[in-house]
Amino acid sequence: MKVGGTITGIYDAETFGSFQKRMFELENDDGHMFAFELHQDKVSLIDAFSTDDVVLVFFNIRGRSWHDSEGHKKYFNSLVVWKIKKDE
Numbered sequence: 001m002k003v004g005g006t007i008t009g010i011y012d013a014e015t016f017g018s019f020q021k022r023m024f025e026l027e028n029d030d031g032h033m034f035a036f037e038l039h040q041d042k043v044s045l046i047d048a049f050s051t052d053d054v055v056l057v058f059f060n061i062r063g064r065s066w067h068d069s070e071g072h073k074k075y076f077n078s079l080v081v082w083k084i085k086k087d088e
Contacts, residue, residue: 001058002057002058003026003028003034003057003059004028004029004054004056004057004087005027005054005055006052006053006055007050007051007053007055008033008051008052010046011024013043019040020039021037021038021039021043022037022043023035023037024036024046034079035079036059036079036080036081037078037079037081038080038081039080042081042082045083048084049086053086054086055087056086057081059079059080059081060082061079062077062078062080063077
């Protein structure tokens, strides 16, 4: 999938054991806000960009479910980026 928009925030990388993750925010032309994740060898992809850059983001949707402490089923979705480029 892909979406275009303006970068509104870039965050530092986090490490969890041997897993590394970095997040950034994007606002599209409709005012929708997205929180994207960069994993492992893709963490540095955002280094070439800054807040207010207009970009095109290519990503996969990943999801999982779990049961909370009360036994209710919950869901978690991630937008995991594999490519970013300046929107021309």
